[in-house]
Amino acid sequence: MRLSLIFAATLYAFAPNLNPIAWSLRVEPTHFKLHASIAQDYKLFSPTKSTPGPIPLQIRVLEAAWVKLGKPVATQTGDTLTGETEIAIPYRLRRKLGPDPLTIHIEVRYQSCSDQICLPPTTRTLEAKLLPANPVL
Amino acid sequence: MKFLLLMLGLCLCSQAQPRTPILVELFTAEGCGACPPADELITAIDQIQPIPTANLIVLSEHVTYWDTSSRDRFASTALTNRQLGYAKLLKIEGVYTPQLIIDGQYECTGGNGPEAKRLILEALKQPKPQMEITANRINGKIKTNVSFFGLSGATVLVAIAENLAETKVSKGENAGKTLKHTAVVRALHTIGTAEGLRFDTTVDLPMPPIVDNFRVVAFVQDSKTGRILAVAQSKL
Secondary structure, three states: OHHHHHHHHHHOOOOOOOOOEEEEEEEOOOEEEEEEEEOOOOEEEOOOOOOOOOOOOEEEEOOOOOEEEOOOEEOOOOOEEOOEEEEEEEEEEOOOOOOOOEEEEEEEEEOEEOOOOEOOOEEEEEEEEEOOOOOEO | OHHHHHHHOOOOOOOOOOOEEEEEEEEEOOOOOOOHHHHHHHHHHHHHOOOOOEEEEEEEEEOOOOOOOOOOOOOOHHHHHHHHHHHHHOOOOOOOEOEEEEOOOEEEEOOOHHHHHHHHHHHOOOOOOOEEEEEEEEOOEEEEEEEEEOOOOOEEEEEEEEEEEEEEOOOOOOOOOEEEEEEEEEEEEEEEEOOOOEEEEEEEEEOOOOOOOEEEEEEEEOOOOOOEEEEEEEEO
């Protein structure tokens, strides 16, 4: 009984983490690699989530006139993603780049939960540079 | 229920003591998978009144940001904005559900019984003037009288809340569950600003779409700090 009480008190002793996902983005010749570092006990809803409920991870490129995104594929399967996870997003350029790199912005919108709390939809924008050597549609 | 009391870590004392009213607001949503334990906790707090020196007046306030696949029938933008207002006043990084706000001053996660207890005891250290409320159903309106002394410059609000509500959720994280809510806010009205020594106002509030089974909660809130300066309720 006493142990149960201590456990209950300790379990909740921390302030909630309201920013549980750290994002990074890198560019590969045919894919963007989106990395999510998801805090312990939290889950992110997968871009391929099929059940209704919290919004799945949504990904879009702000420079849609230049870049066309394909269907994202996460390294983890299932409706939720946890821990360190990577999402590959195939892309094609819609037109040939000039001599200078093109700065593009990938916007992610998502919801996440732990066992204790759920967070409202959040939007983050990540930046990357496309080099002239990248493929053209 | 025993588990919830265990989480609160409270003793049930039978000695009659004067109880200080404390407003316990739960921001919750039917689409939030983490919320049902908090709904149960707020129900237990309301029914058992486990702190002998506190009259715990609870409100469940449903927010809209989980309305992604189905609409929470109790959620409103006004309540979402109220939670956002607390985030600003209490300097919290953002909002989340379930969240408990104790007397407009303290916050913790909604299922966190021990922390809720600690914060309630902290809130009890602040004295509160007595507030009187009477509410009656008359001609399809709720005639409400609110009176108190000595709280100049604060906002007076009245919430109309459904005592007990139940929803069988068909979609989302809680699909298949029957959720039970206590003191679900169906309308929140600002009825005036406290000025001078005495506030005594009677208002006719529109009846919300509840046939029966509701309570009227009046509270005085400092709009600069969010602190609840007085609170009282009348069950109809």
